[in-house]
Amino acid sequence: xxxxxxxxxxxxxxxxxxxxxxxxxxxxxxxxxxxxxxxxxxxxxxxxxxxxxxxxxxxxxxxxxxxxxxxxxxxxxxxxxxxxxxxxxxxxxxxxxxxxxxxxxxxxxxxxxxxxxxxxxxxxxxxxxxxxxxxxxxxxxxxxxxxxxxxxxxxxxxxxxxxxxxxxxxxxxxxxxxxxxxxxxxxxxxxxxxxxxxxxxxxxxxxxxxxxxxxxxxxxxxxxxxxxxxxxxxxxxxxxxxxxxxxxxxxxxxxxxxxxxxxxxxxxxxxxxxxxxxxxxxxxxxxxxxxxxxxxxxxxxxxxxxxxxxxxxxxxxxxxxxxxxxxxxxxxxxxxxxxxxxxxxxxxxxxxxxxxxxxxxxxxxxxxxxxxxxxxxxxxxxxxxxxxxxxxxxxxxxxxxxxxxxxxxxxxxxxxxxxxxxxxxxxxxxxxxxxxxxxxxxxxxxxxxxxxxxxxxxxxxxxxxxxxxxxxxxxxxxxxxxxxxxxxxxxxxxxxxxxxxxxxxxxxxxxxxxxxxxxxxxxxxxxxxxxxxxxxxxxxxxxxxxxxxxxxxxxxxxxxxxxxxxxxxxxxxxxxxxxxxxxxxxxxxxxxxxxxxxxxxxxxxxxxxxxxxxxxxxxxxxxxxxxxxxxxxxxxxxxxxxxxxxxxxxxxxxxxxxxxxxxxxxxxxxxxx
Numbered sequence: 001x002x003x004x005x006x007x008x009x010x011x012x013x014x015x016x017x018x019x020x021x022x023x024x025x026x027x028x029x030x031x032x033x034x035x036x037x038x039x040x041x042x043x044x045x046x047x048x049x050x051x052x053x054x055x056x057x058x059x060x061x062x063x064x065x066x067x068x069x070x071x072x073x074x075x076x077x078x079x080x081x082x083x084x085x086x087x088x089x090x091x092x093x094x095x096x097x098x099x100x101x102x103x104x105x106x107x108x109x110x111x112x113x114x115x116x117x118x119x120x121x122x123x124x125x126x127x128x129x130x131x132x133x134x135x136x137x138x139x140x141x142x143x144x145x146x147x148x149x150x151x152x153x154x155x156x157x158x159x160x161x162x163x164x165x166x167x168x169x170x171x172x173x174x175x176x177x178x179x180x181x182x183x184x185x186x187x188x189x190x191x192x193x194x195x196x197x198x199x200x201x202x203x204x205x206x207x208x209x210x211x212x213x214x215x216x217x218x219x220x221x222x223x224x225x226x227x228x229x230x231x232x233x234x235x236x237x238x239x240x241x242x243x244x245x246x247x248x249x250x251x252x253x254x255x256x257x258x259x260x261x262x263x264x265x266x267x268x269x270x271x272x273x274x275x276x277x278x279x280x281x282x283x284x285x286x287x288x289x290x291x292x293x294x295x296x297x298x299x300x301x302x303x304x305x306x307x308x309x310x311x312x313x314x315x316x317x318x319x320x321x322x323x324x325x326x327x328x329x330x331x332x333x334x335x336x337x338x339x340x341x342x343x344x345x346x347x348x349x350x351x352x353x354x355x356x357x358x359x360x361x362x363x364x365x366x367x368x369x370x371x372x373x374x375x376x377x378x379x380x381x382x383x384x385x386x387x388x389x390x391x392x393x394x395x396x397x398x399x400x401x402x403x404x405x406x407x408x409x410x411x412x413x414x415x416x417x418x419x420x421x422x423x424x425x426x427x428x429x430x431x432x433x434x435x436x437x438x439x440x441x442x443x444x445x446x447x448x449x450x451x452x453x454x455x456x457x458x459x460x461x462x463x464x465x466x467x468x469x470x471x472x473x474x475x476x477x478x479x480x481x482x483x484x485x486x487x488x489x490x491x492x493x494x495x496x497x498x499x500x501x502x503x504x505x506x507x508x509x510x511x512x513x514x515x516x517x518x519x520x521x522x523x524x525x526x527x528x529x530x531x532x533x534x535x536x537x538x539x540x541x542x543x544x545x546x547x548x549x550x551x552x553x554x555x556x557x558x559x560x561x562x563x564x565x566x567x568x569x570x571x572x573x574x575x576x577x578x579x580x581x582x583x584x585x586x587x588x589x590x591x592x593x594x595x596x597x598x599x600x601x602x603x604x605x606x607x608x609x610x611x612x613x614x615x616x617x618x619x620x621x622x623x624x625x626x627x628x629x630x631x632x633x634x635x636x637x638x639x640x641x642x643x644x645x646x647x648x649x650x651x652x653x654x655x656x657x658x659x660x661x662x663x664x665x666x667x668x669x670x671x672x673x
Contacts, residue, residue, distance in 0.1 A: 095169035188281035282312030302460025304475035349427035355385035363509035415441035
């Protein structure tokens with residue numbers, strides 16, 4: 001009875017609501033029954049009282065048994081839990097090490113002891129027991145989640161509880177092997193396209209065409225078989241390849257030598273064929289995989305062809321090839337089709353806006369003038385968006401000359417005015433660039449990005465608008481002015497043609513971009529120059545535009561004096577606290593190529609906005625584009641640049657030197673953006 005009325009027992013009774021309310025209910029019911037019984041008859045009351053006492057004693061006995069059984073159950077459960085914890089520590093398939101503050105081993109479980117060959121390790125410093133494991137503990141002491149590490153030739157999920165000085169290791173070698181095997185066996189899709197096949201076979205006999213096609217197909221098939229790929233012919237100039245990612249990794253290590261094999265062997269046959277390849281991986285949806293592969297092929301073609309683009313979803317692209325200067329493969333048919341498509345878009349728009357890139361040059365502004373004239377010939381108003389800041393001396397001279405042509409001057413507006421004038425039916429034309437990040441007015445681009453036309457002669461990069469209405473990117477062209485000049489042949493004759501200033505500016509753009517027709521100038525370039533000359537381009541005015549002021553002249557010579565030449569590469573780094581104009585830096589890079597033995601030049605300078613600019617040039621044998629892409633920029637094989645924020649000139653120079661060591665002059669074929 002004493003145990004029943006003890007504090008622990010009553011706490012048990014009243015701790016649980018079900019017990020508490022049942023006891024109170026029965027006690028209240030008993031008292032009420034006794035009261036009514038004694039009121040009715042005292043004998044009945046005594047009988048009820050006796051029954052209540054007997055029932056109460058029985059209840060007390062049962063409750064006492066309940067308390068004893070509950071305590072026994074709890075004690076047994078606690079014992080089982082403790083025993084389970086001890087057995088888990090000893091038998092669980094996970095290594096466990098407890099260290100003291102001095103990183104000496106205080107205890108290890110039997111599972112962990114197997115990795116120490118059952119040697120005695122308790123009491124010894126961990127570094128003395130296993131130096132590699134001690135290094136892992138130090139490296140991952142602050143990790144919040146378990147990391148997969150390699151130790152003793154196996155893979156472990158590794159976690160350090162720094163607060164409690166406990167180290168956990170779980171062997172996941174089997175699962176890592178399964179994961180790697182799954183990744184190796186994932187499917188990739190690739191599209192192979194013969195860049196210039198249609199142009200090559202024109203004029204060839206049927207037998208020669210058949211021999212060329214059979215040779216190319218045979219080489220691609222042998223390459224596919226050797227690399228465990230499935231190859232299928234889609235068309236005369238299009239192939240499909242399917243393989244596992246393990247094969248793709250092997251191909252990337254070899255840098256897709258099939259490009260060189262096809263190009264070199266077909267060149268010996270006087271029918272040089274180049275390949276463009278788009279490869280996609282990392283998708284379980286085959287439809288999306290095929291779409292990505294096609295997009296990658298488009299990117300390879302937009303960059304000039306003769307290269308491979310490898311990219312998976314949400315990852316940067318990797319580029320291989322692109323070592324050679326692109327051959328001139330444009331046809332007048334394509335120029336006519338683009339010109340007619342542009343006329344249709346102009347007719348559907350209420351007005352046009354045309355803009356080039358930041359820090360505009362003659363090619364950019366000349367292209368803007370050409371588009372304005374095409375719009376006028378089609379009866380539409382076109383506004384040239386120009387930023388008055390950061391203009392070089394030749395652009396300032398051109399703008400002063402434009403003041404004498406009121407028809408043009410009245411259509412030159414600021415980015416802010418362009419945003420206010422634009423409507424949902426306006427058409428935006430981006431010339432000489434295809435990146436939002438370098439356009440004059442990103443805000444105008446955002447507003448009219450669904451009504452966009454792109455005309456450019458630079459290789460296409462990963463940063464590219466999503467849904468332009470018309471894209472005319474020809475890396476084979478010398479300049480954007482050349483592309484736009486070809487369009488005039490297909491414009492309405494009743495409209496006014498180019499005036500003297502427009503023709504002169506466009507010819508100046510071509511002349512500057514071709515280094516006076518010595519670089520990237522094909523037969524079409526001279527045709528365009530001839531047309532502009534007949535339209536009134538003035539040679540004396542061109543010379544006046546190309547003159548430079550004394551300050552720029554001295555700045556360029558100052559840069560040239562700081563040049564360092566090593567292994568056929570000239571690197572010129574400006575002073576850390578001195579600003580240089582971008583055009584001056586580009587001119588310095590061009591002049592360094594005139595030095596005997598220099599195949600490539602890089603000029604690193606501080607630009608306005610506290611960014612570090614790098615201008616890169618080469619004679620064509622050295623691919624400066626891939627180097628600049630690795631540094632966040634882009635451009636052409638022989639003409640590229642980049643801008644970097646948050647670094648010093650010395651740091652950028654060190655990064656450039658590191659990249660040049662990775663990609664020597666004769667092996668600049670891979671880049672990752």
